[in-house]
Amino acid sequence: MFAPFPEEKARKYCAELMQQLDIEQRIDFETPIKKSNQAFSTNNICQKNGLGQMFGICVCINQKNEEIVLKAFSGQFNSIWNVSGWVPALLDTKKFAEITKDSDLLIHQLTDEIESLNLEIKTLEKKYTEKKADYYQLQELKKLRRTKSALQKKRKTLSQNSMSEIFELYKFFCADGNSITFKDIFKDGTQPPSGCGECCAPKLLSFAFEHKLTPISLAEFYYGTEPASKKKIHKSFYTPCDEKCAPILPYILGLEILYQDESIVVINKPSGLLTIPGRGENKIDSVTTRLKKIFPNCIEQPSVHRLDMDTSGILVLALDKESHKNLSIQFMEGNVYKKYFSFLSRKPYFGKGCTLNTTKNKTISGKIELPFRLDVENRPHQIYDEIFGKWGTTNFQLLMKSETAEILHHFNLSKKQLESFEKQNVFIPISFEPKTGRTHQLRLHSSSIHGLNAPIIGDNLYGTQNENERLMLHAAELSFNHPKTKERIFFKT
Template identity: 40%
Template sequence: MLFPLTIDLHGLAPDTSHPLHDAEVTTRGLCPRCGREHTLPAGVARAECAALMQQLEQYGRIDMQVPDHIADPHFSLDYLNGVARGQMFGVLVVRTQDGAYGTLRAFSAQYNRVWHVDGWVPPLLDVAAFDAQVAKDDPVINGLGREIRALDDAIVEERQASENQPCTPQSAQTLTDGEATPTPLDLLMQQRASLVDERRQLSQRSMRAIHELYRVRNFRGEIASLFDIFPAGRGVPTGTGDCCAPKLLQYAMQHNMTPLGLAEFYWGRESRSGARQHGEFYPSCQDKCYPILGYMLCGLEEETITG
């Protein structure tokens, strides 16, 4: 999982003393614990990203640790150039406990529906628990969706039938105790609204259960859930914790490595909005990563000084 540095250190550490060190802050966040913004510069990580880009072009796949004859077609870069479009990749330069230097690599979220790929850091969540939660809730949510679509068809048919029905005293809506008797269309609409509300509540419960599977560490040795980190009432954005930076930092902490620089780049067909372009570097995102990275980086300053 830990790769050797590709750049020549010339006897220097891969920190501010190295000529390839980039002081630009690429990873930042506001810590809800201490109220301060914590940052991490690119360091020499962009130079290491360039080496990773060359390898991606050379191999044409991300499972670069296995021979060509057993490479999995699911990990081909064709995935990033097709309908799925591109994806973010990241490199973290670290110092190990024994003073050695190396790099960690990550891809955002899943790659072609796969969480674990040799040579890349794992996700923050427990994948088995995630799969069990999805297997429990998704069939029910999808079943409710099918019922709602069936009702949509029935509502269209009932509306058409009502429009074609002549208005006669016999077909006119009657009154009971001064209130209108629900028409068949009214009943269908009420049933649909009830199912939509049931599906919404189940989806929210399922998403909360999934977010509870994420346990985030910081450099003070503390652990928090996503709900501890994000402001109350704001909600946790979908995909939080699945970006490259949180995955890289979590793995580094779990293995007692000190981060020295982090960089993330986009690889593949440009994003639908055009905001992400192939081969370009981008800082950590604001909506999902800013709160979580602030918490994760808390304490790194002291560790860097004492290390």
Template identity: 40%
Template sequence: MFPPFDQKQAAVLLSKVKNGLNDGSIILKRDSNPSDGRNTSLVMLGALVCQKEDGTLQQFITVSGISCRLEGRLPAQFIEPLVSSSQIFSALEENDLEIHQLTDKIKTETSPQKAAELKKLREKLCGQSLLKVFKSYSFFCADGKSRRLLEILNYDKTKKLPPTGTGDCCAPKLLSFAFEHSLTPLSLAETKIHFSLEEKTAKPRCSFSSDYSSPTLFSRPEPELFPPCDSRCALILPSILGLKILYRDKDIIVVNKQSGVLSVPGRGPEKQDCIVNRVKRLFPNCIDQPSVHRLDMETSGLLVLAFTKEAHRELNRQFEAREVQKKYIALVDGILAKKGIAQSGTMELFFRLDPENRPHQIWDADCGKKAVTQWQIENVEYYTAPDSSRRPVTRVSFIPHTGRTHQLRLAAADSHGFGVPIVGDTLYGHCEQGERLLLHASELSFTHPETKERMHFSCPPDF
């Protein structure tokens, strides 16, 4: 993951904790010894700096996992795990004895077939226990709402459990606490702590060095900073933040917009939830109008927004001068080759708004605006609909050379284009219940408005 917030202020707080661990004024304590089955001699140390509504700052620290904590002269409030170790042990207790008994049987079983059966039963019991654990997790999000972990993961549909420890990393703990208390995050940073236990009751020895046996505590002059992890945090932080942040600096932010969310606010209170307002909520120093381009509500993919007026002005200029390059991926509902569509090409179409049927666009060779679209047929594949039926579709990449309303949807669906709509198109095709428009902005290139560096972002679709 890309660090969602600036790390500098929080890094100062990490250094204070580092110094406290060095001089003994802060102690890292464990409730249990490291397990032989995994590397528990490593924990993450996290720090968060927030702003209260009155403008004052509040600082927080935590560690990853459920069995470690910091005690002593702490420079900030310590944030406890979202779910306590006693709650987790209670959830695991029901199947724990049987799982251990199965493990012992597997070790001595000589029949491969019988061993496989025992492993399958053990896997089932472990899954039941983990599901019970994950049902205990919920997070306060940037919009003020609390969401269950299984809701965020869409477990009812996917039936896939996340990795063990999901929800126990530093970033989800810190951010959930901040949003629960109506605080605005300003800076978030994490680093690693390595430690060893010489005896069962020994005080941990901590080091930023990768050498666990090194007697030097925190030999690095400054803590090495790490972003939230891809294996666990990336599954839940976009829902907690309301944004999947791919890049951010003081001038711009690039996000992967999810399908079903507006790019900019619409008319009426029910249309105020959008990417622009989510960015402004997370980054209060952002300008009032950060949007420089938009995607249809049903389209997912890459969006760049500006934090400053200067960046906004320069990005707008690049879009108007067609210096920004974009690429989209779509699944078109049929086999284009059977309609005689070439493998690649460029089309020029002319459309205008249909005032009797807003927001639909209609063909008008005389008064319509020209839309130029380059396409490339990637392959033919099978699409599984929400009702589990399967049908052939064509994966197409589109490069728009103009920025007309519904340009790519019309390039696919209109009879002057392919004559075959994109899967899930509610305006120019058909959308089944539980389906979405399968159109995704997968690549975006522009020149950074401040550094003048050419930037390229790539974000594959989830279909």
């Protein structure tokens, strides 16, 4: 995943940390060298047959506007969770020890039994291959295989139960001042990946937010013996990992950051979150309010375009006035490319606002042009109006049913939402490329009898929304010129 904060300042401190590790060859820096314990020696991660470790630095500003530098290592260092001077683990280590003391013993006992059975099985299999096994030995071989399978299942169940107990010990502090657990992140009961919550970035950011610090720079590097795969190189920098960090960081930060620099931030907005605050206390939470908690120096109104609350997908936000003005002009002049994926609730019937393209293949595509305006008596609905309406233009293409799984991947549906979607008798995959940016444009172009006459699945304004259903509309691609460098940049989820 992309680094959620600028790296430059943190990298300078990382370079200093690398040098300190080289010179002192230990991590317990706060202990006098003469009293240093070999358990904290970097030999543990630099041995020929060993394996290195990730280290990270997070530069923060406290409430007195003083710079605070935090450092962390991933997981345990030589089976030790917490070391003085380093950010602590995100779980209760005493309870972890209690859980693993009993479960690890049983798991090791089962492993020994399985390995012992493997030796017996190999002996009998060799006799079977050489056709020297009699009837009773063949029966014994079958029995041993069944026993092995049962023990493997028992070990797997024991391991899963142990991991579930361990994951319940984790607690993450967030940018909004609240704390969450894995149950808040993996809401369908899915078990987190092994090692989730042990990486440097979650540890550093959680500690920062717990202590009212504002992160301004974050960087991580690998130190020690390189793996045979060479996926990690000694003293090389890496961004937070996709497997274990990507599921957690959007919850800690409140936003999934796809890209950031000194001028802009690009995020993947979840369904159900406002782009800007609405009226009333229950509508304060939004992309912009969350952004300002992470980047407090950004301008008051960083939003340059919006997505409906129920629409998910890519949003670009400006951190300074110059970038905001530049991006706003690009959107107004139609210099921004946008692509959405969606699912229609029924087969489309092309109304008078549709113009179909003539193609030799079986793909159906075209353009929708309709005038519409706010229905002042039924806000926030938009209605078709040939006299007072403003024209909106959308290019569309019906997609193949075989592309459904790939398209669904963009929506990040929960287990219940996916089950609800799979109950649909009809779902028509479609892509939209809006050329204008009218309110509810794609939703109205889909549902109107003058458009596709087929509401988007889960549209609670222009169609129907069943239980556990969300609006199946996602902004999947966005391209524009960078406001400072003028380089054309492209993003997709």
